[in-house]
């Protein structure tokens with residue numbers, strides 16, 4: 001019982017104003033049922049968005065001491081081991097895609113409850129700890145950055161040398177460049193640096209590469225204090241170098257933190273620093289004529305998957321379409337698309353948790369059907385999570401497609 | 417029985433009004449007390465500017481256009497029910513005062529007023545009641561049953577009961593609005609007047625159930641009337 005009491009107490013403290021609206025406003029109409037890709041395969045009530053919140057509400061408002069009649073009337077149920085098990089499923093088998101919020105007539109946001117619930121559960125050791133550990137590593141990176149910096153700079157230098165040979169002899173990958181206009185924050189690995197470096201070079205952009213990575217796994221587990229700390233390193237770097245723009249790579253959740261959380265976290269500290277996703281930057285280059293691409297470079301049938309965190313949670317709908325259409329001839333939309341697009345099933349940090357693989361594959365079924373209906377050979381998207389999930393789906397369901405990034409396409413079609 | 421009727425005529429209405437407004441105030445206070453979040457919880461695409469977002473939320477509240485896009489049967493059920501409810505609420509202004517201006521403008525006598533009310537009231541009643549049965553049926557079958565709590569059934573039954581007792585008066589008796597005016601003005605000024613007789617016994621049941629609804633309103637999901645607008649603004653912050 002000890003764990004349960006602690007859990008209830010912690011969860012109660014995390015009920016913010018929007019969550020209280022959720023508790024009080026939800027009419028249990030079920031419009032959100034059709035939104036969730038988990039429920040679509042499982043028909044399990046614990047996957048119904050509103051039901052997930054009802055489970056949490058049971059914990060925070062019920063309690064075994066409360067009147068039995070009241071408990072029956074409001075369906076508060078009993079607090080026992082089963083309740084915790086159900087809650088665990090409800091909180092972790094969710095990608096935080098917020099498709100349900102679009103379906104809800106009151107725009108109630110289940111993902112907000114998930115965030116609070118995950119944090120409380122993990123404090124009791126319930127859930128995939130892997131995600132939290134990656135988050136911790138992102139936080140401590142800032143503390144040890146001086147120790148790993150030289151090694152990192154060396155790697156960047158060798159990458160630069162390679163690109164000078166393969167792409168353009170005067171290409172540069174500046175790091176720690178004071179007074180640069182754009183601070184570009186990559187992901188782990190060179191795949192997020194290479195196409196960006198080519199495009200920045202072509203556009204003649206005054207940019208500098210961040211020492212950090214944009215991903216923020218603490219955000220996935222609802223640990224906002226750590227999420228803020230991981231983001232702080234980037235803000236400090238941006239201020240130290242005096243950049244005008246922070247640009248995030250093709251990564252959904254990181255971009256969401258940048259767009260939706262930075263202002264609340266850092267307030268005046270980031271006033272005057274523009275925050276953009278690389279898609280917006282590159283779309284601007286193209287429209288301003290700063291870069292040129294070879295139209296019709298790709299004639300395979302291809303489609304675009306709107307990452308939840310860039311689309312309905314970030315407002316980036318048209319930039320990727322503009323970019324894709326500028327280089328491809330046979331672009332096909334998924335149905336539904338944009339803010340109604342089905343989640344790929346890999347968000348919410350789930351791709352980082354090996355034990356979630358099986359669930360992920362089932363949750364991706366809707367996506368698979370959508371892709372098959374278009375007959376596309378390439379699936380283009382702009383989120384690291386989505387790409388990993390789509391690759392897994394491709395293999396699992398033998399889709400026989402290739403997964404591409406939007407800026408990879410642009411970089412490969414550049415005319416220098 | 418006499419005593420109970422007396423209570424519902426002259427005593428509990430005050431309690432009902434007090435609890436209704438007091439309760440709503442309490443719920444607003446509870447919302448306000450909760451810590452707000454500092455992040456933007458916007459859903460996109462969203463309109464530009466504060467005014468644009470407010471307007472968009474209002475349009476959605478009155479048309480439920482977001483629901484229309486994703487769930488047409490529920491939209492029809494929900495929209496028609498709420499439309500009927502709105503018309504009924506407007507119609508009930510006649511219980512307390514009258515549309516004198518309108519009648520003067522149309523130069524309608526008492527008979528025409530009555531006939532108009534009868535037709536309009538019956539239509540509004542049907543718009544309200546029929547969807548309630550649909551919403552009830554939805555809860556019994558299909559996945560919505562997982563979400564349904566006794567509270568949900570109770571509310572639907574309560575609304576249906578109120579509607580049926582209302583129909584009883586509308587269809588089986590001929591209500592004299594003057595009587596209602598006298599009675600309600602008496603209540604409002606604490607100078608009690610005799611209860612209406614033209615309405616038959618249905619009135620006291622109708623009146624009592626409405627009071628139950630008013631007392632229950634602030635403590636039920638009916639708070640979506642107010643909170644729905646708030647949560648919509650959160651999604652447009």
Ligand code: HEM
Nearest residue numbers: 027029105477490493494495498551568571638640641644
């Ligand atoms: C601004 C005012 C209101 C708005 C925007 C609104 C909106 C909605 C929406 C979107 C639903 C869910 C979907 C549906 O069943 O259509 C709903 C359900 C409901 N509303 Fe309202 N509503 C409002 C006022 C009211 C009022 C004043 C009442 C009653 C006194 C009411 C009673 C109900 C009931 C009982 C349900 C649940 C239906 C069920 O159980 O399935 N609503 N409302």
Ligand code: SF4
Nearest residue numbers: 026028029030032104
């Ligand atoms: S759509 Fe919204 S109001 Fe309806 S059950 Fe789901 S969360 Fe509740």
Ligand code: SF4
Nearest residue numbers: 036094095097098100
């Ligand atoms: S956020 Fe997405 S995964 Fe989570 S409950 Fe809503 S629809 Fe389902």
